[in-house]
Amino acid sequence: AEYMGISTTNCHLIVPPLMKHLLNLAALCSLLLVASATDECSGFSSCQSCLDNKFCGWCSPSPVVYADGTLGHRCADQRDGKWDCFHLYQTSTCVAGYVCNPETAQCELTVPGEGDRLEDCQAGCHKAADVYKCNSDSMTCELVPSGTPGATSLDICSQQCHANYACNKESYGCEPVEYGKGIPLSECETQCQVHNNTPIALVGNWRGLQISNGNLAGEWDFFFGEQTLTVVDPNNGKTTAMLSSFVDELEALVVAGAQTGGRYRMKYSLGGDGPETRHMTLAVGVRDSRSPKDFEEAMMTEGQAVFVLAACKDGVACKFDSIVSSLRPTLSSLKAPAPLQVGNSTDRCNVHTDCSSCLAASLCGWCSAPVVYDDGSKGFQCAGFDEAGQANPPYKCFGLYKRTDCADYACDTTTMQCKLVPEGTGTSREACENSCKQGPVAKVYRCDQSTTQCEEVPAGTPGASSLDICQLTCSEIKPHNTTPADMQGEWRGLAVQLGYTKGEYVFVATEDSVEMRTLSGAVVFVAQASTGSPGADVVFQVTQGPYAGKSLYGLFQLTSGPETLIATLALKANAAPSSFDAAMQEGLVFVLLKCLEGKPCNFHKASNINTQISYI
Numbered sequence: 001a002e003y004m005g006i007s008t009t010n011c012h013l014i015v016p017p018l019m020k021h022l023l024n025l026a027a028l029c030s031l032l033l034v035a036s037a038t039d040e041c042s043g044f045s046s047c048q049s050c051l052d053n054k055f056c057g058w059c060s061p062s063p064v065v066y067a068d069g070t071l072g073h074r075c076a077d078q079r080d081g082k083w084d085c086f087h088l089y090q091t092s093t094c095v096a097g098y099v100c101n102p103e104t105a106q107c108e109l110t111v112p113g114e115g116d117r118l119e120d121c122q123a124g125c126h127k128a129a130d131v132y133k134c135n136s137d138s139m140t141c142e143l144v145p146s147g148t149p150g151a152t153s154l155d156i157c158s159q160q161c162h163a164n165y166a167c168n169k170e171s172y173g174c175e176p177v178e179y180g181k182g183i184p185l186s187e188c189e190t191q192c193q194v195h196n197n198t199p200i201a202l203v204g205n206w207r208g209l210q211i212s213n214g215n216l217a218g219e220w221d222f223f224f225g226e227q228t229l230t231v232v233d234p235n236n237g238k239t240t241a242m243l244s245s246f247v248d249e250l251e252a253l254v255v256a257g258a259q260t261g262g263r264y265r266m267k268y269s270l271g272g273d274g275p276e277t278r279h280m281t282l283a284v285g286v287r288d289s290r291s292p293k294d295f296e297e298a299m300m301t302e303g304q305a306v307f308v309l310a311a312c313k314d315g316v317a318c319k320f321d322s323i324v325s326s327l328r329p330t331l332s333s334l335k336a337p338a339p340l341q342v343g344n345s346t347d348r349c350n351v352h353t354d355c356s357s358c359l360a361a362s363l364c365g366w367c368s369a370p371v372v373y374d375d376g377s378k379g380f381q382c383a384g385f386d387e388a389g390q391a392n393p394p395y396k397c398f399g400l401y402k403r404t405d406c407a408d409y410a411c412d413t414t415t416m417q418c419k420l421v422p423e424g425t426g427t428s429r430e431a432c433e434n435s436c437k438q439g440p441v442a443k444v445y446r447c448d449q450s451t452t453q454c455e456e457v458p459a460g461t462p463g464a465s466s467l468d469i470c471q472l473t474c475s476e477i478k479p480h481n482t483t484p485a486d487m488q489g490e491w492r493g494l495a496v497q498l499g500y501t502k503g504e505y506v507f508v509a510t511e512d513s514v515e516m517r518t519l520s521g522a523v524v525f526v527a528q529a530s531t532g533s534p535g536a537d538v539v540f541q542v543t544q545g546p547y548a549g550k551s552l553y554g555l556f557q558l559t560s561g562p563e564t565l566i567a568t569l570a571l572k573a574n575a576a577p578s579s580f581d582a583a584m585q586e587g588l589v590f591v592l593l594k595c596l597e598g599k600p601c602n603f604h605k606a607s608n609i610n611t612q613i614s615y616i
Helices: 015-024 025-036 047-051 118-124 154-158 187-189 295-300 355-362 429-435 467-473 580-586
Strands: 056-060 076-077 088-090 096-101 106-112 131-135 138-143 164-168 174-177 203-211 220-224 229-231 238-246 247-255 262-269 277-284 305-312 364-367 383-384 396-397 406-411 417-421 444-448 452-458 490-497 506-507 513-518 522-530 538-544 551-560 564-573 588-595
Touching: 047 056, 056 220, 076 383, 076 444, 096 118, 106 118, 118 154, 131 154, 138 154, 164 187, 174 187, 220 305, 277 564, 295 305, 355 364, 355 383, 355 551, 429 506, 444 467, 452 467, 467 506, 551 580, 564 580, 580 588
Parallel strands: none
Antiparallel strands: 056 076, 056 088, 088 396, 096 106, 131 138, 164 174, 203 220, 203 305, 220 229, 229 238, 238 247, 247 262, 262 277, 277 305, 364 383, 406 417, 444 452, 490 506, 490 588, 506 513, 513 522, 522 538, 538 551, 551 564, 564 588
16 A cells, blocks of 8 residues: 555555655654554464454454454454454453254353354354345345355345335436345335424424534524424524425425525434433525535535434433423532442443443444453443453453444343343344244342342343353452543533423533533532442542532433534432432432544534524
């Protein structure tokens, strides 16, 4: 490979004369190697040679699988693109797994670094069923050898092996697309229509912030009716429009307000829901023009705008209502936390207590059961490598080690069907369906931190594992005098608890301190932060503001949208809230936004609240 005339294959340089005067040769060589290296582990073909190198872990018996479904290698680099190890993942010593003896249909122990977990081996140790793959030329299912990429059962192949179509948003018609993409023609024709109403998922009251460059600071309110949209800006200016929808786009014809007569096309994305609120990212195009090509274009293009909005989920305490009082909830009987201590494990990934925040952190992965550290440290589900390329301390994941996403499944032993369970608490759909068969159901346990005892719980319970793993990891939580890593940074947000005060809040968290202020600068609290108190993700010891001298215990949950991280922070006096829903009624709850790294989002460019707007 070459870069500006420089060969990077073995860092043998062919440097133009001018560059010799500008760059130190050794420094340039080092820079090129670092910039081009995203994977330094895949070349190792044995477990031991793999584990002898920094940032490397061994997946047995199969390669890791990347987020786009492509296969990687058995020796995987923790710095590489997101991947999952669906089998036995090792970082220190090579563990002997099990292989199927096809003659006896029994699983037998094999050499270290090879084989699978016993339960996975047993689930697949039988004569392989016939598999089929779609011939994209003839659109027929053909019998293929077991293990052929893309092969499935005949039933599944028959359901999928047909021509697919996609909606052309310019011609409003369905067009054929490459096999494996698109949807059946009947579904395409149903979707590829202009509807004179609002998509049902959008109907309701949404509150949010504008995040595009040069954004107008303050709270925005969007009221989606069945055929109308009303927007209230931070200056209390109101705009009303008639609304129509087309696939994942909206069109608003303004009938009242500053932009009366204007048409605006919008693109939206739902997802990244929190415990109390649903979330939507909405990009608004230039007046009387096309919709934004994508969110990043809208973030940077003059006249376009991007909003992140929140709406209350069904069945929770959250309630957004324009007539909700603005009384601040009273926090009383506040009590300081127990003295803080430092834990034993030095794995920096341990601070992430949920799958989403874990996978958002560099060099971290999520194990479906707490990992087992070689030095005997308390196991956590989020474990990874340090910046020097070491698993410090080394660990083994005897569950499912994930680095792509947090969609999990667990067997419902009543119906013997696989169902979705909370992120990070189950396994892949394939692994679940292989094991979810009628027969003895293994008991699972979860650690009771108040007694440090393992208690039997129903299958699918968050944090549940086998008794052996639970007993290895069930010990007193050791607090740390620090702010959780995924909480650190600059955030903008809204209060959402019952009786919330309308308006934007600014939250800044450093390594060991936090502060929350209103947009006008009024202090809500300034505090020292710590982690590790039982039942709480974080504790704030308040030093300034209305709660000075008090301590607030918090729950913190992180997810993400196309342009921002989205966090829910719940605070309560005396002890951690029993749930986010409970905190809505007896504490403070905030939905917070932070710019994703590598995105054009920049909260430092917020316009003054009195800025005139030129769009909805």
